[in-house]
Amino acid sequence: MPDLLFDGPEWTFELLSKAHDAIEEIALNELGLDIYPNQIEIISAEQMLDAYSCVGMPLMYQHWSFGKRFARDEALYRTGRQGLAYEIVINSNPCISYNMEENTMAMQTLVMAHAAFGHNHFFKNNYLFQNWTDASAIHDYLAFAKNFIAGCEERYGIDAVEEILDAAHALQTQGVFRYGRPPRPTAEELQAIQQQRQGFEDQKSVLDLWTENAMRAETNLNELKDSALSDRQAAMNLPQENILYFLEKHSPVLEAWQREILRIVRYLAQYMYPQKQTKVMNEGCATYTHYLIINRLLEKGLITDGAFMEMMHSHTNVVLQPEFDDPRYGGLNPYALGFAMMQDIRRICEAPTEEDREWFPSFAGNPDWMAVLRDAWANYRDESFILQFLSPHLIRKFKLFMLADDAKQANLIVSHIHNRQGYRDIRAALAQSYDLAYQEPDIQVQDADLRGDRVLKLTHAVRDGIVLDPKNRDEVLKHVRRLWGYDVSMTASDHKTGTRMSHVSTAA
């Protein structure tokens, strides 16, 4: 019988280290996880609030909105209306996780299994993170961003910087490349960028390089009829979904430092984008990992029953899914759905039913369920994962049903329930609700004639008749106008029929 890792609620750094090694043994050798080296930091409640306000980043430039978030979270925390997370984990290499000092030793163990191994594995192996984020460079980049913006504040004043940041933040969701990979800068560009960052040099040279190298090659000229328009569109790589990118490259009024700020904001938005697309999977992966690990720890006699019960208590709280008519209901809980799906995949591997064999012929009955899970964690995002792996069994277990909400009808209609006719549609609709490209409005830069009226023309492709909230839209358009320097218009049209639905402009 091996010794217990710990016995009692108090943690020490020696105990943490011992627990970490025991978890690592299970995670790497038994579960076959592949992780970045871990760096685990112990922080206080106030520091946790800090991290909250800065979207979980260890370093962040300064902006009033973070102060607002801090004030809000602090008020919620102090009045006991909101607890704090046990941990925060950052997609970086080494993988940094913050653990709260208030956790008991059992909780620290659980949190390590969850964050330092579960999330860590997901960050390192999921294709979205691999392709779209650079885990080893993020810290340096954040440090650069913080210093750069502090430098700008000193040079140009807090107000001037705030104005640009406000506008850029308003466009954050329009600051990512959803479909194409962001163009990678060439060696020359990198050098130019480096120089420019060091000396705040004029960015002109960098811009030329960007537009000529990366962007021009990608456009397709043939389909365009209007030659002036097509020239413009070719030159500016239009239409463009990444509005921040477009403004950074083509706004006629921005100074070099202002463009750099836009770049920082959109770079961070792009860095966060994979996380927004993998909430269910990421939490599911981490929760299932900690679940496997603490069970193994108990089986190996490394933790007491008491510690195990404490962890399971917290675990069950986390994966609680209130039903739709429960006052606690606040949407599907990504932990609950993710965990249930991981468990279900294992069930399908180990004890498939006829139905499972019919629905999941590729892996039902596969003896290496861990390999199936690892493959899923590596190659899917929430939308595709649900579309691929949500089983009728689970739909029944969650008793999922679908409401059709058509504004033209007086009532909501129950369109599908958990039966044979409903499975596929419910699964597809649930998957779509995790598809950010569908959930976030589709807004693109259509055209901007700098030699003509200079109006920046945005289009909103309206899907399913869901329009933009007019108040927010008008406010954001004002911000866009600030960055573009001239008037901005937005045309909303139905994405199927092309019927024009509305047109607003900052000129009016």
Next chain:
Amino acid sequence: MHHFIDRRPNPKGKSLGNRQRFLRRAKENIKKMVDRSVRQKSVTDADPSGGEEVTIPAKGIKEPFFASSPKGGFRRHVLPGNKDFVVGDAIPRPKGGAGEGGRKASEDGEGEDGFSFTLTRDEYLEILFEGLELPDLVKKNTFEMETSGTRRAGLTTAGTPNNLNLVRTMRNSLGRRIALRRPSQASFQAVVDELAKLEDIDAPDEELQARIAALQEKLALLERRRKLVGYIDPIDLRFDTHVPEKIRNSKAVVFCLMDVSGSMQEREKDLAKRFFMLLHLFLERAYEHTEVVFIRHTHHAQEVDEETFFYARETGGTIVSTALKKMQEIIEERYPVDEWNIYGAQASDGENFGNDSEKCRQILSEVLLPSCQYYAYVEIVEESDEKLLADAEEGADLWQNLRQVEAKFPQFEIRRVAEPGHIYPIFRELFAAGKSEGR
């Protein structure tokens, strides 16, 4: 490879910069709210030592983004926990939009109307006296006395009956009774009743007798159980304990004296109020217990409550010495000098009747000042009165007499103010470090 880092000793206030930017952003609104709160607040409960909760309109601090409207269009919602819906059921649309819109707003912590958060005391004071630097307020030497008393010190399992903590004892008893399954009075009584009913029947047959026997057995068991598991057991008992403790006795009383004759208008009163409030805030911090006494005067003085002090109108002449006499009376009556730290603060527009100023000087020098820790006189003058503001030599009869007092007593100070901005620097000047040492 792994390592652990203890970040807890890192410097605090990492987000201070963000907070400053936030306050700066919302300054106008915050200032409006703070100003309003000062006006509404009473001098005695103005202490924001735990911070000051303010709610500002969310308008200026909105972060807009291209958001889908919560209404209209065609949507599909997938929800868990179907009970008895079948395909085709129609459900009335929940009021206030399709749920999601409402949720988003509350997730943001800001409804349409307001954003609430807490200002720290320093931030509050800074905004209250905007444009002024807030120095570290220095505690004056305070007279402290020690008396002994007792303090509560938790619960024990032994003690005298008069200290029995009934709530905790009964809670323990209840828990133990549930855990050990003590038969309740009701269930016991039920068996007794049933037994009595059966025994009443004449000529019982065999079956009935068997039941009676069974019930009697059950009754005996219950009785034994109830005896064994007592209603209250010695282990349930909890007693309050008290430990003797030396208590630092530091009490202070602030006398706020104000001239309320016709010449004191809204502006003058507002200035005076700010001064009194600051003094009270300051003393609250320095002493465990502070009281405030309001004395207003025209040609006669009376002790009043705060509301009357600031807002009631009074007409009449101005005789300052009446207020001082009143203060003297109250001290003699209620505030023995060896127990109380006495502070005086007086605001006036500087007018006084005839040769009353002479009398004021006498009362102050001979009676009041020797027993006062500190006494500040603030004269509120017109903003246009630059001559008076610039030159302390200038001034009416009262001012001149008080100047003489000031020269003799270090704990007596006089100042002139004309606008809210003056109050804080003057207050700071009055309470500057090291000033009252050697007294």
